[in-house]
Amino acid sequence: MSRPPAPSPALPPRPTGGRRQAVAFLLGLGLLVIGSFLSLDLQWAQFLSLEAARSMGRFVGEFFPPDLGPAFLVRVGRGAVETLAMSAFGTVLAALAGLVLATSASRLHPGDRALLRTPARWLLNLLRSIPELVWATLLLISAGLGPFAGTLALALHTTGVLGRLFAEAIENAPPEPGDALRTQGVGAGRVFFHATLPQVLPQLMSYTLYRWENNIRAATVLGVVGAGGLGQLLMFHMGLFHMGKTATVLGAMLLLVLLVDLASHAARRMLTR
Known part of the structure; x- marks a missing residue:
């Protein structure tokens, strides 16, 4: 008996409108990346040359030995504490x-009119679109000079970032617990604190810890404009070509970032258990 002919392989489905848009977006993004590389004056030959390697080697060699004098280590320790604070x-x-802004920038339930949603999101966009360094310069x-301006600069920029993340988390929270309370006549505030917030609180804490890691790095950069901390020490000694002292400050920065990363990672693991 002859075997029946094997069924012909099914043709792949035709791309839908959404797929076409996604493909067109990826192609446009790829062309934009290629155009960006072509428009930049990337001097790879000079960067990878032997003379450039020798110059970098001499520059790195000037950092050794770092200054480990007790008096200077005390100053670095104070700067590290200031940066951490x-x-x-x-x-x-x-x-x-x-x-606070996220509650206004989010729709708490499907029937929520959320009249302040658009203005609140505009405000969050404004806050995070201005870098910390610009905020510090303005403040x-x-x-005045010192850590107060740096702290406010970090707070303003990070408010824009966290507010948007918090708003998205609140809007994507499962609505069933809140709906059950609203059907019993519970007010909006109590619904938020007893149903919505407990669900998203671990996610909000994770976002906050991650931004704390980023703010450690940002706080060191704010010393460029005199906002205190290790960054101010770094700019002062680097400007005077005190390379040994600069190496000590850089080492303190690396150690501080490492310790905060480890603490933040441990805290996030505890929250997700």
């Missing part, structure tokens, strides 16, 4: 302000 306090302020005029 700036990042922690700025992140806490941003988390509180971001949560130095009123707050």
Whole structure:
């Protein structure tokens, strides 16, 4: 008996409109990346040359040995504590302000008119579109040199970032617990605190810890404009070509970032258990 002919392989489905748009977006993005590389004056030959490697080697060699004098280590320790305090306090302020703005920038349930949603999101966009360095430069005029301006700069920029993340988390929270309370006549505020917030709180804490890690790095950069902390020490000694002292400050920055990353990672693991 002859075997029946094997069924012909099914043709792949034709791309839908959404797929066509996705393919067109990826192609446009690829062309934009290629155009960006072509428009930049990337001098790879000079960067990879032997002379460039020798110059970098001489420059790195000037960092050794680092200055480990007791008096200078005390100054570096104070700068590290100041940087840590700036990042922690700025992140806490941003988390509180971001949560307040996120409740206005999100639709708490499908029937919520959310009249302030669009203006609140515009405000969040404004806050996070201005970098911390620009905020610090502006605030130095009123707050003066030192960590206060840096803390406020971190808080303002991070409020925009966390507020948008918090708003998305609140809007994507499962609506069933809140709906059950609303059918019993519970007010909007109590519904938020007893149904919505407990569901998204681990996610909000994870976002806050991650931004704290970023703010440690940002706080060191704010020393460029005199906002205190390790960054101010770094710019001062690097500007005077005190390379040994600069190496010590850089080492303190690396150690501080490592410790905060480890603490934040451990805290996030505890929250997700």
